[in-house]
Every structure is written in C-alpha cells, then in structure tokens.
Amino acid sequence: MVKVPEGTTVHDLYSGQVLADLLVSGDRWLAGDGGRGGRGNAKFLSNRRRAPSFAEQGEEGEERWLRLELRLMADVALVGFPNAGKSTLISRISAAKPRIADYPFTTLEPSLGVVRPEGRTEFVVADIPGLIEGASDGRGLGHRFLRHIERARVLLIMLDLAPTAERAPDEQLSVLLGELEAYKPDLLDRPRVVVGSRADVTETSEDFDGDRLSAMTGEGLDPLVHRLADLVVQARETVVRRPSVVVHRPEPVDIAVERGEDGTWEINDRRVKLVTNLNDLTNFEALDYLHERLKNMGVDRALSRAGVREGETVRIGRLEFDYEE
Incomplete structure (x- = not known):
C-alpha cells in the first residue's frame, strides 16, 4: 500500500x-x-x-x-501577476513563511498557510506562483501553477496598483480571467474577490475603484480576511456530489485466438493464461493435468475454430507447444 x-x-x-x-x-x-x-x-x-x-x-x-x-487542496487561492504581493499577504494573514523579494517569480512553488481569524472558521490559503499572459498554453510554467487553482473553493485575485506595474489594473484583471477561462472555464464560476494590492506605494487614482489592501501596512487586511471566511463557509456548505464512474467489462463469449506476425498462434484470454501460468510446466504430471483443464475450458475447440493446423506453434502465457489434433 x-x-x-x-x-x-x-x-x-x-x-x-x-x-x-x-x-x-x-x-x-x-x-x-x-x-x-x-x-x-x-x-x-x-x-x-x-x-x-x-x-x-x-x-x-x-x-x-x-x-x-499532487494538486493542492486549499480553500482560497491567491491569483495574480508575478510580484503582486501574494507572498507578502499570506505571510501576514497566516504563519506561512514564503520567500519574499522585490523581483518577479520569487515564488516558484506554491505554499500553504492556515488563516485563523478570531471567532471565525479557520481556512487554508494557497500562494500560487505568479501567472503571465499565455499561462494557459504553458508559458512561464503556467500549467504547473494553474493546476493548483483547480480545487480552490474561492479565488482571491490581486491586482498590482504599484506605479511599476506593467499593466493597468483593469488590463491585469482581463488577462487573469482570460487565462483561467482558457485553462478551465468553470474556474470563472467560483466565488472570487478582486482587490488592489500594494496600496502603500500608490496614490489614489481613478484606475481602480475597488477594495485596496497593503500587506506591508495592514490596510484592508481584516475586512478581507472576514470576507474570505464568509465565502469559504458558504462554499463548504455547498455539497458537490462526486461523480461515480461505473466501468463495465463484459466477459468474452469465446476464447480469442490470434496469429502473431511471426506466425505463432496466441491465446490472450486472461483465465486461460492464469491457469497455464500457475502450473509447473517442467512436471509431466502437471502438464497432463493442464491439458485436461484447457480442454474442459474449450481451448481445443477454440484452436480448431481459428484454423490452427497440426504442427503449428501455439503460445499461452509461458507455455509454448506444437498443436496436435
């Protein structure tokens, strides 16, 4: 096991x-x-x-x-471009200690943190490495990162508000949602929260009118944690019935006899091969018993119907012999 x-x-x-x-x-x-x-x-x-x-x-x-x-099982997945402050956020709201630096792709492996808000249900947050345009096609190790978002109950999309960001917040949101949809369309049906991050290094502007947070100063963290906790509780109460798969394998109506490229006839029936391989093929008494079993199972009849001629080679598992009528 x-x-x-x-x-x-x-x-x-x-x-x-x-x-x-x-x-x-x-x-x-x-x-x-x-x-x-x-x-x-x-x-x-x-x-x-x-x-x-x-x-x-x-x-x-x-x-x-x-x-x-392994695809991470988390309640909340942090989604955003590289260097959008995801690792700093998870380090502030949980005991996780991800690597933090001021350059893109600092996070190359996802990390988990448990958030324990006072008086509320605790939940697990996953810090997903930053996504870039084309991630759904595998660019920037996109598939390796996106797979960990699949099982998150809630998505927290973080838009970089810093002046150094290469794209405007609305463009970031459009790209991120597009990559999620291209990878797995039902990801857009998950509950999600959109926030502007790194608010401590930007001035209020008309480019983004949503909730702002700063993991460095703590601005907006408490309301965000409680909002996420509410969504997680709601998502957990929604019981999704797991699909069951029934695989039907009907028994073959007759023993299959096939001829290989080398001209050898071969029986691939699992029951026949099992009986053959269990026997000691070096013992004459065992071979006599095996022949009797195979005959009762209909092997002789199947070989005759397949057109096997006397003297031709037949293989059943580890047993190989010349056919005799």
Missing part, C-alpha cells in the same frame, strides 16, 4: 490517462492486482491421482507504470 496526500491524481505514465482522483481521506484505488498464490499438491488428489507430484506456482502480479500528480 502506498499512502499519498489528499488531492493526488493518478495518471498512466505513457498514455497520460487519468486513472484515479484521490480527493478525500480514505479514498483508495487498486493500482494492480497481486498474483494469486498457487494451490498445494493435496488440492489435486483424485481417484486417478492418488499422490500428485506437482503443485501450482504463484501467479505473477500485474505491473504498470504510473505518474502521481
């Missing part, structure tokens, strides 16, 4: 197919079936076989290569 954090997504390494999404504590997923143990010789006692000299071998377990991806 491999224990993983909540929010782990399991992909097939080669196809990229999503195999499982482990969202909450207790979620489990069977990555591969283990091999079944073989039966001892006493299980093969019969009137004809008084002292069996063979036993089944253990079955080989299923093997597959997987890629595990």
Whole structure:
C-alpha cells in the first residue's frame, strides 16, 4: 500500500490517462492486482491421482507504470501577476513563511498557510506562483501553477496598483480571467474577490475603484480576511456530489485466438493464461493435468475454430507447444 496526500491524481505514465482522483481521506484505488498464490499438491488428489507430484506456482502480479500528480487542496487561492504581493499577504494573514523579494517569480512553488481569524472558521490559503499572459498554453510554467487553482473553493485575485506595474489594473484583471477561462472555464464560476494590492506605494487614482489592501501596512487586511471566511463557509456548505464512474467489462463469449506476425498462434484470454501460468510446466504430471483443464475450458475447440493446423506453434502465457489434433 502506498499512502499519498489528499488531492493526488493518478495518471498512466505513457498514455497520460487519468486513472484515479484521490480527493478525500480514505479514498483508495487498486493500482494492480497481486498474483494469486498457487494451490498445494493435496488440492489435486483424485481417484486417478492418488499422490500428485506437482503443485501450482504463484501467479505473477500485474505491473504498470504510473505518474502521481499532487494538486493542492486549499480553500482560497491567491491569483495574480508575478510580484503582486501574494507572498507578502499570506505571510501576514497566516504563519506561512514564503520567500519574499522585490523581483518577479520569487515564488516558484506554491505554499500553504492556515488563516485563523478570531471567532471565525479557520481556512487554508494557497500562494500560487505568479501567472503571465499565455499561462494557459504553458508559458512561464503556467500549467504547473494553474493546476493548483483547480480545487480552490474561492479565488482571491490581486491586482498590482504599484506605479511599476506593467499593466493597468483593469488590463491585469482581463488577462487573469482570460487565462483561467482558457485553462478551465468553470474556474470563472467560483466565488472570487478582486482587490488592489500594494496600496502603500500608490496614490489614489481613478484606475481602480475597488477594495485596496497593503500587506506591508495592514490596510484592508481584516475586512478581507472576514470576507474570505464568509465565502469559504458558504462554499463548504455547498455539497458537490462526486461523480461515480461505473466501468463495465463484459466477459468474452469465446476464447480469442490470434496469429502473431511471426506466425505463432496466441491465446490472450486472461483465465486461460492464469491457469497455464500457475502450473509447473517442467512436471509431466502437471502438464497432463493442464491439458485436461484447457480442454474442459474449450481451448481445443477454440484452436480448431481459428484454423490452427497440426504442427503449428501455439503460445499461452509461458507455455509454448506444437498443436496436435
């Protein structure tokens, strides 16, 4: 058993197919079936076989290569351009200690902080590395950053009001919302709060008439925390029914026999291969028992229907033999 954090997504390494999404504590997923143990010789006692000299071998377990991806589980995600003050904010409202510096892309890995407002429900905030235009196409490691926003209940969009910002606040908002929509359209349906950050280094202007905050001076922090707490409580009360996926795998009506490129006939039926691989193929008595089992399972009939001729090679799992009618 491999224990993983909540929010782990399991992909097939080669196809990229999503195999499982482990969202909450207790979620489990069977990555591969283990091999079944073989039966001892006493299980093969019969009137004809008084002292069996063979036993089944253990079955080989299923093997597959997987890629595990962790997407943060947070109540609030901080979204903004690089150097918009997100790390400073999370360091002021929680005990998180992210790296803070006066240059873009200081934050390269998301960090979590727990906010505990007095008398209110505590919630988790994720400091997401800054997004840039084209992030939804992977620019600036955009996909690595955007995936952590997917599971946030509330989005806090921070617009840089500093004079050094390359874009006006309304243009920043347009770009950020556009990137979120391009990556995953339903992100725009999440509750969100839009604030102007770094208000301590700018003068009041007509470019932005929304709420302002300064993580450095503390301006606007308390009202913002309480507003976020209200939205988090509302979001948690909205129970989203998790979709269930039922995979139907009907049993094949007959044993499939296929001819390979090298001319060898091969049986890929899982039940037949299981019976074959469990037996000791070096023991003549075990081979006699195996032939009887395969005949009762309809293997001889399937080979005849497929047009296998006498003397042609047939492969079943680890067993390879020349067909005889």
